[in-house]
Amino acid sequence: MASGPGDPRIGVIRAAIERLTLYFEAEQTRQGLLARAALGRSAPGDPALSLRLAGELSAAIRPDGSVGAAALPTIWRAHELMDLGLPASAPPLVRVMTWLLGLQGRPGAFGQGCERVRHAHRTCEHFVGGFFAPAPPEQRLAPVTLPSGKVFRAEPAARFATSCFALRAALRAGQVTQPVQQHLLSLSALAAHWSDWSGYFAPDMVISGFHALALAGPEHRGTVDHLVDFIAAHQNEDGGWPNTDFFHVLDALNAVGADSALSATQRAIPALVARQREDGAFGSNARQERALIGLRALLRAAP
Helix, strand or coil: CCCCCCCCHHHHHHHHHHHHHHCCCHCHHHHHHHHHHHHCCCCCCCCHHHHHHHHHHHHHCCCCCCCCCHHHHHHHHHHHHHCCCCCCHHHHHHHHHHHHHHECCCCCCCCCCCHHHHHCCCEEEEEEECCCCCCCCCCCCCCCCCCCCCCCCCCCHHHHHHHHHHHHHHHHHHCCHHHHHHHHHHHHHHHHHCCCCCCCCCHHHHHHHHHHHCEEEEEEEHHHHHHHHHHHHHCCCCCCCCCHHHHHHHHHHHCCCHHHHHHHHHHHHHHHHHCCCCCCCCCCHHHHHHHHHHHHHHHHHHH
């Protein structure tokens, strides 16, 4: 989205950023900290706030390393602590990641077992592995709501998306173990067959896999580039995407540094601005998290 000094889109983006600046100005939350840092407007008390929040979040971790013995809140706790600046060697994060990595190879992971249809789509144990087991196979996991507000209501999709969310935490923490590498290779193999936006894999599942691959090493760059092109090819004229959660897609694109991802983000700005409320946020669903996702996209798209 090339633009010049007189381009009206510049004013639209700046106005949207200013509304979000005011929205996050006094928020004493993780999202507020990250937003002010991204804007270059950190408050004097933010370092102390970061320490306090990290301490509170760490205190809620059980001795076994989990948060409530549940996968999703434990995965999210790992992301939150890393967002607040805890290094991978910090004891609370070590405990959380040890618990999470222990979920790999357990019964209940996506891809385990084999049925004719799943075998035909290469989503059975003969083709994929390394996925995290967010719950035992006999326990229903869905619906699952990610921090971005995206809800996965189908059981296989919920297990797939939760595993990809855990994979992102492992990659951020530098835990590139053999099972983690297998998970990445499985996603890359599946991505080779993601060519139909309305195919066997729902778009939001594709986005979950794409987001995880975006955090992987350069050996997966070709797959990421392919998926960026795939996502961009299905973008609506207003910048949104059909049959998928807008902020789920935008959050994943924010994680990619490629110019092609930037182009898709820039084309999404009209749809993003159209969703913004007077207070700067984008509605009540995952209010602060979506505001942070939107801010990151706007800052990236700004000329």
